[in-house]
Amino acid sequence: MAHKVPNIQIGKPRVLLTIAWRLLPISCRIDLWGDFHQTYTSPGLLIRRTFGAIRGALRAQTEERYYPGRALMQMLIIPASLLGTLTPFWAGVVAGSVTAGLFVRDVYTNPKNKGYACFLWDAVIATCLLIVFQALVFLRLSGQLIPEAPAIAAQSVAGAAGASYFRLIFRMPRNPFDRVLEDYKDILTINLLWITACQVLMYTSVVAVSYGPINILTGAPVAIGAVLIRLQSPRLGGVLAPQLMSLTTNPLQQRADHAKRTLALPAQTPAQRCVELGFFAVLLLPFAAALWKWWTKQDADIDWTHLCANAGSLLILSIFWLHVRELNDETVKALDKKVKDELKRLEKPPEKTDGDI
Amino acid sequence: MEKDKLTHLEESLLAAVAALGEDAYGLAVYNKLCELEDDPNQGSMYVTLDRLERKGYLVSQYTLPLPERGGLPKKYYRVKPEGAAALKESFEKSKRKMKAVPNSFWRFVKWPIKFPIYK
Numbered sequence: 001m002a003h004k005v006p007n008i009q010i011g012k013p014r015v016l017l018t019i020a021w022r023l024l025p026i027s028c029r030i031d032l033w034g035d036f037h038q039t040y041t042s043p044g045l046l047i048r049r050t051f052g053a054i055r056g057a058l059r060a061q062t063e064e065r066y067y068p069g070r071a072l073m074q075m076l077i078i079p080a081s082l083l084g085t086l087t088p089f090w091a092g093v094v095a096g097s098v099t100a101g102l103f104v105r106d107v108y109t110n111p112k113n114k115g116y117a118c119f120l121w122d123a124v125i126a127t128c129l130l131i132v133f134q135a136l137v138f139l140r141l142s143g144q145l146i147p148e149a150p151a152i153a154a155q156s157v158a159g160a161a162g163a164s165y166f167r168l169i170f171r172m173p174r175n176p177f178d179r180v181l182e183d184y185k186d187i188l189t190i191n192l193l194w195i196t197a198c199q200v201l202m203y204t205s206v207v208a209v210s211y212g213p214i215n216i217l218t219g220a221p222v223a224i225g226a227v228l229i230r231l232q233s234p235r236l237g238g239v240l241a242p243q244l245m246s247l248t249t250n251p252l253q254q255r256a257d258h259a260k261r262t263l264a265l266p267a268q269t270p271a272q273r274c275v276e277l278g279f280f281a282v283l284l285l286p287f288a289a290a291l292w293k294w295w296t297k298q299d300a301d302i303d304w305t306h307l308c309a310n311a312g313s314l315l316i317l318s319i320f321w322l323h324v325r326e327l328n329d330e331t332v333k334a335l336d337k338k339v340k341d342e343l344k345r346l347e348k349p350p351e352k353t354d355g356d357i
Numbered sequence: 358m359e360k361d362k363l364t365h366l367e368e369s370l371l372a373a374v375a376a377l378g379e380d381a382y383g384l385a386v387y388n389k390l391c392e393l394e395d396d397p398n399q400g401s402m403y404v405t406l407d408r409l410e411r412k413g414y415l416v417s418q419y420t421l422p423l424p425e426r427g428g429l430p431k432k433y434y435r436v437k438p439e440g441a442a443a444l445k446e447s448f449e450k451s452k453r454k455m456k457a458v459p460n461s462f463w464r465f466v467k468w469p470i471k472f473p474i475y476k
Binding site: 052061063 | 364366383384399401402404405407408423427430431
């Protein structure tokens with residue numbers, strides 16, 4: 001019902017009414033349209049009231065307790081990721097435009113729609129907005145930019161991923177795990193998004209330092225591609241590959257076990273902790289190389305602004321890792337509970353009805 | 358459920374829904390809100406009503422589709438005990454603020470303001 005214009009008997013310009021219906025925020029569209037219908041006088045007034053209602057909805061959402069903090073962090077993280085490729089002024093302009101886009105997007109996201117899909121859409125939209133705005137700025141002021149198109153795209157992904165993580169933390173539903181099997185793919189994508197952001201960061205840091213021995217890290221995108229093939233290939237036993245179903249185990253349990261294997265959980269053993277620390281050490285390598293070059297007084301070819309912005313992004317991604325890890329842990333627990341409940345339900349004998357007696 | 362402070366609009370909306378009793382649906386709440394607030398906005402009202410529901414202060418239910426609303430349903434709201442408690446607490450705070458100001462203030466406040474001169 002929410003996606004179809006109701007059969008309105010009022011007013012002649014049907015196109016105008018359809019536009020007004022489409023423009024109303026989804027969360028209160030039915031209520032507002034019903035009210036407009038009940039108190040209808042003219043199409044002009046209806047359009048005015050539609051725009052008034054949109055303005056009110058935009059303003060009212062900022063009264064959420066988390067909203068000002070989130071908007072501020074979003075505004076800081078996007079310019080931080082853009083400083084390598086844009087001047088501070090244009091980074092601010094782009095960040096403001098993207099934040100405004102996301103601000104409008106918030107009104108059109110239904111808060112009742114649980115699950116993580118909406119956060120992923122946010123990430124996609126933020127990335128597209130960042131790339132489009134940067135391209136526009138690039139076309140207008142090409143003299144002020146580093147002419148490296150891949151670096152611009154990479155920075156956009158890093159900024160958008162960072163911004164969307166903030167949205168994820170602040171907008172996480174209160175009880176997100178009641179649809180854990182449906183949400184699992186979105187949670188896995190959040191993990192992959194985080195890894196991609198780390199790899200992009202590593203790539204751009206190396207570009208900023210331009211230091212021979214660590215240039216091997218620029219091969220990271222190739223490594224990521226290989227890992228993705230490894231994860232999905234049935235021949236290599238990838239966990240994301242279609243699995244053969246066992247006839248002796250409960251299908252739900254098989255699905256849950258498969259899902260659990262793909263999520264990165266908090267390190268349990270010293271070896272796992274070492275791997276985790278090693279990953280962050282590798283991420284810090286370009287910064288360490290830059291410090292070494294500075295110490296030995298050969299820092300002329302280091303882009304320090306770019307590198308400092310990347311160091312800030314690394315810090316933020318490290319903080320996000322704690323949240324992603326916690327999210328994975330809670331997902332695994334929710335999956336276990338779901339399987340346990342299902343097995344308990346199957347073990348219970350069916351209740352006798354009057355027809356059986 | 359964590360306790361949140363009520364904003365000005367949230368307080369007015371809870372009061373409007375409480376005042377309307379069984380007739381508290383969107384448009385009626387808006388009309389009541391017009392009596393309580395200067396120039397309220399319908400979009401703000403629905404977003405705030407939704408937030409009050411998520412906070413656990415209100416509960417709502419849709420009716421069947423109605424012809425007078427172009428085949429769309431009405432949404433009726435009721436205040437939950439948690440909402441009533443929050444509204445009461447908010448009113449008591451306002452009462453305390455009112456009590457803090459002496460009655461003489463209202464009689465003698467006038468322009469221009471004069472401060473005592475200390476030498």
